[in-house]
Amino acid sequence: MIDPDEREQAALRAALRTMAELMAEIGWTTRFAELSEAQALALATAAVDGFQEAMQTRAPRTHLEVPF
Structure with missing residues (x-):
């Protein structure tokens, strides 16, 4: 991702x-290699899913969505 916009940055923080x-x-002291x-x-799944x-x-809601 190059130059994430404000919405993408917020999503990255949530991830x-x-x-x-x-x-x-x-455990925070666990190295990635370990x-x-x-x-x-x-x-990786937590990052992508988040x-x-x-x-x-x-x-934003699009005009194609039908509210119920």
Whole structure:
């Protein structure tokens, strides 16, 4: 991502919070190289999921959406 806009920056911060929750479980003193494959994948998933969820939450409603 080059030059993220304000919305993307907010989503990145939200993703960091998601990752921080997982790091609290793993242990903050654990080096990245010491993570198991499962832990590394969980961190990557937390980052991507946190970013996508934040982007969807902050996405403006489009005219194609039908309110119910």
